[in-house]
Amino acid sequence: MLSRVTSLVVLCVLPYFATAADRPDIVFADFEGSDYGQWTATGTAFGTGPAKGTLPGQMAVTGFQGKGLVNSFAGGDKSTGTLTSPEFVVERKHLNFLIGGGGHAGKTCMNLVIEGKVVRTVTGPNTAPGGSEELAADGWDVTEYAGKKAKLVVVDTATGGWGHINVDQIVFSDAKPEKPVREIAVQKRYLHFPVKNRGTVRHVKVFLGDEIVREFTIELADGPPDWWAPLDVSAWQGKTLRVQANSLPAKSQGLATISQDDAVKGENLYAEKLRPQLHVSPRRGWNNDPNGMVYADGEWHLYFQHNPYGTEWGNMHWGHWVSKDLARWEEVSVAVYPKKFGDWAFSGSAIVDHANTSGWKTGPNELLVGAYTSTGRGECMIYSNDKGRTWTEFAGNPVVKHAGRDPKLLWHTPSKQWVMAVYDEADKKQWIAFHTSPDLKAWTYRSRIEGYFECPDLFELPVDGDGKNRKWVLTAANSDYQVGTFDGATFTPETKKIKGVRGKGFYAAQTFANAPDGRVIQVGWLQAPSPGMAFNQAMSIPLELKLMQTADGPRLSWSPVKELDSLAAKTTRVGAAELKPGDDPLKDLHAELLKLNLELTPSDAAVVELKVRGVPIRYDAKKQELDANGHKVAAPLRGGKLRLTVLADRTSYEIFAADGLAYVPIPVIPKAEDKSLSLTVTGGTAKLESGDVGELKSIWSK
Structure with missing residues (x-):
């Protein structure tokens, strides 16, 4: 059985004399057949015919119509190929379709080709982990090509993550594609989005004029929500935002129920049944790695990997907690947003640039400088002059571009330079690499040490409190460590790798920079779920680290910080x-x-x-x-x-x-x-x- 494509190609080239106002839509391809009909496939990515939904090894595919769609995940992301339509004549103002999958320009896309040239192109939305396989409505205005012969070419030449494309329901129409949208005049600090845990993932875009100012995925509730996700819109007070969500069912209340308030919405906030009371946790959404831990201007800053719109991993931002006493905490606004959708703000660190080596200081507050992994760019520098509440991107980003992530910054006093210890995957191995800089802008690679995975940390401690016998400790995400020396460029281990934390659910720990009394204080991601709540995961208590001499050599010890006694x-x-x-x-x-x-x-x-x-x-x-x-x-x-x-x-x-x-x-x-x-x-x-x-x-x- 052929797809409807065969008969519809004949239909679309017949003379049609109706006015534009009453011309019906033409469904060019719905991919409901057992094969591609007159479409031509090359390579292996598109299989032998339309996919019946999700393919083996793929996340659940949603948002397509009927039972079939174009899905180039046949054989996984490594497969490649093209799918080309039969020739047709452009006879409507718009060419509308559903699209999803990878967002790699020119590599996972659908192209409109006229006279051998690509005149329109579109990709899916995803380039990094955390996306959704849901197809969304999209389309092109093709009025200028009326009467011309054209072809559609669906392309998959990408072989890495999100190396596939999904397409369905290609329709010629005089109407633009229907995209659920709501305009909201901003009067309060937060927009509250309704969330249904384990609901359908929707792709949301928030526009100011034609500019996308926020973009994320969310389990948007069509009916009564489980909880409300706050989006801080205080920067656009008095302006009108346009909120768009893809593929909402006809009776969905997902956009209609978005509300405004100056406070985070929810009853018994911080007193919920499974709210940790001794461990910091997000008021709403998900947390994982601690980031940007630094003491400045009388405050402890604890940034964190954060999904503000869901209780599972995704949409990586930097959330922000502050404390005056290292015991009691307050969550303030999201500090670092993704540069664009899919270009997530992954883990990193922060320091105080006391001497203003970067030249970024303005005003009376201490200059905070951070480094984080922008998943679409590399290692990026940011800085703040307002006590870490807002951050400015360095115009020269990325400062390091490599196969790696999670930069840790520190000042090395003997060599009088900044050091970046960063996870690296050179030569397809797992390393910690060391780069140095005089000004936090220009970085030079120095050395690597093999055998560590993700979230490095490097700090110096006295052995048994002896200030004359100090050793450096190198560690990473699973908390295993080595003791040795560090000259500002190379770490030289004096021990084998030693088992660190002995428990369960402790990962990606980081130490505070600039602790006022010289202590080394660590916080780790505590993988302790709060099932059924509007938040998920927590952080360990702040831990004081020491080096103790044992019969086996110097070893790390952990203890609760004294501030918890308060x-x-x-x-x-x-x-x-x-x-x-x-x-x-x-x-x-x-x-x-x-x-x-x-x-x-x-x-x-x-x-x-x-x-x-x-x-x-x-x-x-x-x-x-x-x-x-x-x-x-x-x-x-x-x-x-x-x-x-x-x-x-x-x-x-x-x-x-x-x-x-x-x-x-x-x-x-x-x-x-x-x-x-x-x-x-x-x-x-x-x-x-x-x-x-x-x-x-x-x-x-x-």
């Missing part, structure tokens, strides 16, 4: 006691949010079990092994003693043992009604040297 609402001291089976010195204590400190001397045969809100944390003295809710790690006794600290929150616990040499974060959601505590011993005895249970206040409290 959250204490009530502390109960637990006196020294001999523990034997059946004893439980914590049985009468109850708490939801807590920091618990214990020091014990267990016998060789003892198994000490601490239960915090029903979550078991067991220590086997014979094996010198900690079992945190089923996750087992080595935790050697130090001087014959077990010193244990536990922070318990609504979606995660952070556990510190062996004087911080074993840091064990775990995602866990305890039962809301269970606030019990217990401490028991089996198989032997233990001496409780000391203990305290601190009930904590929320970091969101004033």
Whole structure:
């Protein structure tokens, strides 16, 4: 069976004498047949005929009409080819179609060819991770080509990510393609978009005049939403924005229900059932990597990878939290937006340019300079003179262009230069590369070290607090590290790679630049979900890093920063006691949010079990092994003693043992009604040297 193309080609070249006002549409190709009819395919990308929706290995394809479409994902993104229509005569003002897939100009596109020249071309919307396979309505005004013979050529010559194109429902019409749109006169700070979790992903464009000022994908709710995603439009107060969404069903309320407000919309904000109360999390949407961590003008700045429009990864922006005390936090406006759709603002870092080496300083505030990966360009520099609230792009971006991402900036005092440590994929291997600069503008490659993946960090620490014995630590996303020396150009390891964090769901950590007292303070992405909420994921508590001398050499230790003590609402001291089976010195204590400190001397045969809100944390003295809710790690006794600290929150616990040499974060959601505590011993005895249970206040409290 042929596609409708065969008969429709005959129809479109017949004389037609109706006026433009009443000429009916002509469906040139709907791709409902078993093959391409009179269309000609080359290569392998387009298969032997129209695809019946999603192909193997592909994300779900939506937005096409009927059962078939052109889909060049046959064989995956590596396949290539072309698909050329039969010749036709242009007899309508517009050529309309549905299109999706890759956004690579000239490589994943559909071209209108007249007299051997490409006179119109269009791509899909996607060039980077985080996009959608949904087709959207689009079209060309072809009035100037009336009566001319033409062909359509669908092209797929791309072989990387989003190396395919989707096309359907090609129609000749005197009407423009219908694109759901709403005009909004901006009067408030936020536009609130209705979101339906696990709903259909829509592609939204926000226009000021003809300029796209914001563009993103969102699970736009057609009916009642699960939550509202805020878009800050304060820059366009008093102006009219045009909001356009693709492929909305006829009865969708997705655009009609967009509302305005000066506050983020939602009941019980920061008091939701699964809102972490000790760990910073986005008020709405998704977070992953911490970015741009820097102390300046009396504030701790914690930027973060952020999808403001959904509770899963995508639409990468830099969100922004600030804190005066490293304990309580406030989320301010999105700080870094993608340069354009698909050119995402990936991870990076920030520093204070005290000496204004860049020349970007204006005004009285400290000059903040950041580096981030622009996925469509490379490593880019930005700067801020208003306490990190808004950022300006360096006109010379990108400053480093390579196969890599996640630049970490630092000042190297001995060599008096800036250093960029950045993940690199030279020669198809995984490295950390080092570049240097005198002014944060012009960068020179210096060296590489192999064996690290994503999100590098490099910092210096004294060993056992000895300022004369300082070592450099090189680490990356999974927190494994090496100790060594760094001369400003080359890192020379003195140890093998050492296991870092021992828990689960801790990734892409970064340290604060410019901490006022010289401490090295780290925050990691805590992969602790909050299912069913209007937000997802969190950050670890701020952690102080130290280098401790051990029998195996210098090793990193982690401990909660002292500032968290300011959250204490009530502390109960637990006196020294001999523990034997059946004893439980914590049985009468109850708490939801807590920091618990214990020091014990267990016998060789003892198994000490601490239960915090029903979550078991067991220590086997014979094996010198900690079992945190089923996750087992080595935790050697130090001087014959077990010193244990536990922070318990609504979606995660952070556990510190062996004087911080074993840091064990775990995602866990305890039962809301269970606030019990217990401490028991089996198989032997233990001496409780000391203990305290601190009930904590929320970091969101004033």
